[in-house]
Amino acid sequence: MDPQMLRTLEYDRIIDQLIQQATSETGKKAAAGLQPSPRGDEVQRMLQSTAEAIDLLRLKGNLSLEAVSDIHPALQRARIGGLLTSVELLRVAGTAGAEETVCSVLEGMDPDETPLPLLRELSGQLKETRILARTIRGAIDEDGAVTDDASPELGRIRRNIRQLQGAIRTTLDEFLRHSQYQKMLQDPIITQRNDRYVIPVKQEYRGAVRGIVHDQSASGQTLFIEPQAVVNQNNRLRELELEEEREVERILGELTAEVADKADDLESNLSVLTQLDLILAKARLGKRMKGIVPGVNMDGFIRLKRARHPLIPMKEAVPNDVELGREQRAIVITGPNTGGKTVTLKTVGLLALMAQSGLPIPAEEESDLAIFTGVYADIGDEQSIEQNLSTFSSHMTNIVHILDSMDENSLVLLDELGAGTDPTEGAALAISVLERVLEQGCRVVATTHYNELKLYAHAREGVINASVEFDVESLSPTYRLLTGVPGRSNAFEISRRLGLPEEVIQAAKSQLSSEENRLEEMIGALSEDRRRAEKERREAEALRQQAEALLQDLKLKMESWDREKERIRESARREAKTIVSRAKREADAVLEQLRRWARERPGELKEHRLIEAKKRLEDAEPETPTAQSVDRESTRQIRVGDEVLVRTLGQKGQVIDQLGEREFQVQVGIMKMKVGREQLEWKGSPPQESPDKGGTSYRRRSDQVRPELDLRGRMVEEAIPEIDKYLDDALLTGFDHVSLIHGKGTGALRTGVRKFLDQHPRVKSYRSGGQGEGGLGVTVVELS
Template identity: 60%
Template sequence: MELHTLQTLEYSHILALLEEQASSEMGKEVIRKLSPSDDPEKVRHMLATTAEGMDVLRLKGFPSLAGVKDIRSVVKRARLGSILSPTDLRKVAGTAYGERQVKNVIASIEEEETPLTILRGFMENLTDLAELVKSIHSAIDVDGQVMDDASTELARIRRSMTQLQGGIRSTLDQMIKSSQYQKMLQDPIVTQRNDRYVLPVKQEYRSAFGGMIHDQSASGQTLFIEPEAVVQQNNRLRELEWEEEREVERILSQLTEQVAECGEALLVNLSVLTELDIVIAKGRFGGVLKGVCPEIAEGGMLILKKARHPLIPLDQVVPLDVELGGERQGIIITGPNTGGKTVSLKTVGLLALMGQSGMPIPAEDGSVLPVYNGIFADIGDEQSIEQNLSTFSAHMTNIIRILDKVEKRSLVLLDELGAGTDPTEGAALAISILEYILAKGSPLMATTHYNELKVFAHSRAGVTNASVEFDVETLSPTYRLLMGVPGKSNAFDIARRLGLPQEIVAEGRSHISTDENRLEEMISGLTKDRRQAEEDRTEAEQLRMQAEHLHQEYEEKLQTLETEKEKLREKARLEARTIVTRAKRETEEVMKELREWAKARPQELKEHQLTEMKKRLDQAEPEASIRRSSRVTTTKPRSIQVGDQVLVRSFGQKGQVTEDLGGGEFQVSLGLMKMKVSEKDMEWKSSPKPAKEQGSTFYRRQSVDVKHELDLRGKMVEEAIPEIDKYLDDALMAGYPKVSLIHGKGTGALRTGVQKYLQRHPRVKEYRLGEQGEGGTGVTVVELR
């Protein structure tokens, strides 16, 4: 892109705002040099990457990469064999640690939540340098000092130095407190000269004090003397300091070798982390602007929805909608000065530059940008005193340069085209310039005051009029861009509103040509129609919102009804479960009583007792009376006869008809209770079978066939269990206190399965293997309760 265009559209201001969002040194440096790309694929990839960065910020946030430093020169020196300083090593550690920071964030976002295909690809290029980070952090503290425990030897040396320094200070402190030396000292303090501990001694006591002189005061009245008592200790301290320096140098050399070994991985990580910092900076910038990542158009179409100039505060900027490209190759914007024409041009140009730099733009979803190979702008007052050029000459010089470079994929922005010269000639020249650019196929936007250009835009195919709205009542612009409507000068209206006498205004209007009057009338009509359309659109939008509100309200009510239905279903299920549980409990009680009777008095069990028991079991079954009552019976009801099983609707229970009382009434036995029931209140269920009307009862016949043993040999455990369960019930009904289960010896699997089942059977008192004469281990003898 041309430097002139970047300066005109204030692109550097955008880079400065973007730089504030970066956290690393390298990221800020790269952003300062960032320029738009004219490669569609590269732009599309940059915007897709930025969109992923915005997703990461929305879902998890992102750590600061302030610890990532420019370590390129540090790595180079390490490779050349120089020993790195503790500060350099801390920079390396901070940069290496950035890899773990970003990996943790990306890994915490599930792929199902958002794929992050590009950013996850970045992670694959990062090398894990945790060992290097650990080595540096364990040796060098945050202040850039080598720590005592960086090595065992360094810890020993510093421990000895501390002890020796304590001894020296103790000796000197005793001398200060001694009455022998107090009169000789200028001040009762211990200080250092040339890294050796000394005392400030008065000049006149030089010989009496003794020791080595290391310095004197400016006046010569004070000498800094190292007493003979600590000379040897200071010498030893100096030796330990040399040892410390050598050990620190060894530690730093060792760490430097590690850095050199990881040099290539460090540089790759630095590059990836820098790129990530820029991506996240763009994402943060998008959040500040409340922006979106635009789509990239294939056919050169520009669509901006509610676009805002990024350098104008949100509470002051007026959004604009623009469509440029395709059948609409050019837009001619007219309107009063300070009405927002220039801002409209700059907004379109600057957003195009931002999009081609991979930045979000302050617009709404659905905005589309093409990728221009050149954006050319002639905006503002180009007057140059230094070059002795008038405004017109400066504009023409710039336009000539633009015309020489413009091509089909260029965007041309021209402000006040043809201004600065005779209006007639200026308008004619402006039209010819526009025709030249249109012939090249370049999309363009231009602002003007000339009526001739309004007519040109109205009659020229591919060109449309636009204007910035002006409120005559308040004498102020609204800054709204109106597409399809040319601007009106409003000079007479403004003059009249300001108080110019009406006769002067009327006289002025009479000097305007008929064509110009018709044009003004056409503009007024179009403006009125546009305003009416806006009002209609607003009303339609309100109606749409009301419809959506009603629809949402309906959906909520429907959801509430569904919830209530589900609650009712759940309540019904709970009630049904309660009924079934009660029925099962009643069944267990009947069976328990029946077994006890059969066991205690097998010969005394009467048929009517069994019948009563059976009726109680039938009555324990819950009736789905609601479901059955809802059915439509299409067949003729069967007549009720004595002996029939019937359902008494009013009780919801089954019973047996025992007597016909006449008059449509019957006596019905309901368990232990007999009552008179109307035929209308009964529903036929079944009639008694002839086979059951003769001989003994079913239970009595069954008991005759029950044997004292059950042969299970050759069966699997799964086959044997149901037979055992039925057999034990039959044996109980027959009154047998003890039975035998023959399972054979074999592998013992059947015996084990049978006995496990007997352990949990409620009617088994105990069991044992057969004794001699009973079958031994091939038989299990069961005692029933």
């Protein structure tokens, strides 16, 4: 890509933001050198790896590689036998330990649930260096000091040093506390000079203190004397310190040798970790700007949905839709100054460069960008004082460069085409340049003020007019892009609202040709019709959504009422059964008592009378709706796969096998049991898939329930019963997460599904599908 064009489109500012998101030293360097790629396979791979990194960060939080450093110089010195310092070894340990960090994160994720093929492939290239990292960190602390545990000899030497230092201090403390010497001391403290312990003695008492003078104060009033009593101890201390230095050097030498042995592996890992940090930086930048990973194509087609300029604060940026490259290969944007034409131009170019660098773009799902061999832009007033070029000359110099460099796979962005010279000649030149670019086969977006270009775009095949909206009432632009409608200058209307006399405005209008007046009136009428149509469409859409929501709410209420009525009926049946059972028990007790009396008084009571009395009691038991429904259901044929109610358990199950004419094997949850036909109540048959109607992808089987349910093509009232049954089956199977595929469409089915989920007792939570899960077309449900 042309570096000048990258600067024109402010690609360097995006790179600055990317550098801030990288966590490692080498990752920041890689981010600084990132360039858009014209190769389709490379762009696809970069974008896929970015999408995987977004999923990784979403599932695992942040993965920092800040410990990774540029250790190439240290590795080179280790290879040639140089001695690495403790700080250099710590940097090596940070890079070596990152291998374990990355591998542990990816190994802790189920490859079936989160495949992440590119990231796993990249991490698979890492060589094992974690043992070296542990060895170095076991010998050197975070401050870069070699620890006592680095070797037994070093530990012994340092213990002796500490003991000797304690002895010297004890001797000197006694010296300081001695009344004979207290008046001779400048301060009762112990200090060091030339790595030897000394005490500050006043100048006049030099001869009274036997020892070695190591230093004196700036005023000469204080001498720092090593008393004779500790000279031998200080000598021994110095010997131990030299032994310590030699042992530390030996330890560093051994660690350096281990680094040299692993130098090739460390260098390979550094390259992989740098790539991984750059990929993660892209994902973090995408999250920061609420971006998505776009689709890409080699067909020169651009479709941006609610795209924003990434350098404008999110709250201020106005999202726009842009489509280019199929029926229309060029867009001519007109409208007032400061209306957003140049921002739209830069947005298209910058997002194309970002996508070809593997970066997410601030747009909505289903956005698609072409892969261009070059993105060329002539934007803004680039007058060159040094070259003594006018605005027009500067623009034409850029355009000449673009015409010489472009090919059929280029994107060309031209701002204020033909401006800076005579309007008639400028318009003619602008049309000629556009024709040349279109003949070359490029995709082009141009902005202009010329009416001639509006007419050209209207008449030329493959070119479409567009404009940036201007609110005449508030005298301010809305920054919305209106495709298919050319822009108006609004000069007369703005002047009128600002107070310019009407006669002056009318005189100005009379200077225009009749064709120009008709063009302005036509554009004004088109703009007004479009605004009115959009307003009515929004109102109609709002009413339709409101009606659908109301219908769904009513259906849910009806279902709730039906369930409540059935609950009340069932409660009444149970209560009636309880009353009757109590009566039967009481009757049996009475009959038993009567029999006992009969045995005691034979001849007074007859047995047949007792039987008749019991029969009357049994006949008194009322028939319940359940009994009637059981009689009706007893003749229904039950097949394998049907859902049934096991009356003895009061639980639903599924028939998995038929053991005989009136005996079945039924699975209830994790239990399988043999049940007779009389104990079964048929509840439903499994749904059938239609091969030519994109029906549900879920089919109930005894041994398999799929983790997703495809509802596309369903009405809300058709989908709700399927979801209810599917959630029951998913719970029995043991799923804790399932996906409901409803598509995007108008959003009515998604709204209905989510309202149902809000009321379902076993739904813990739900969310929209993420990157790689289907986006807004899928609802992921967590079951409890």
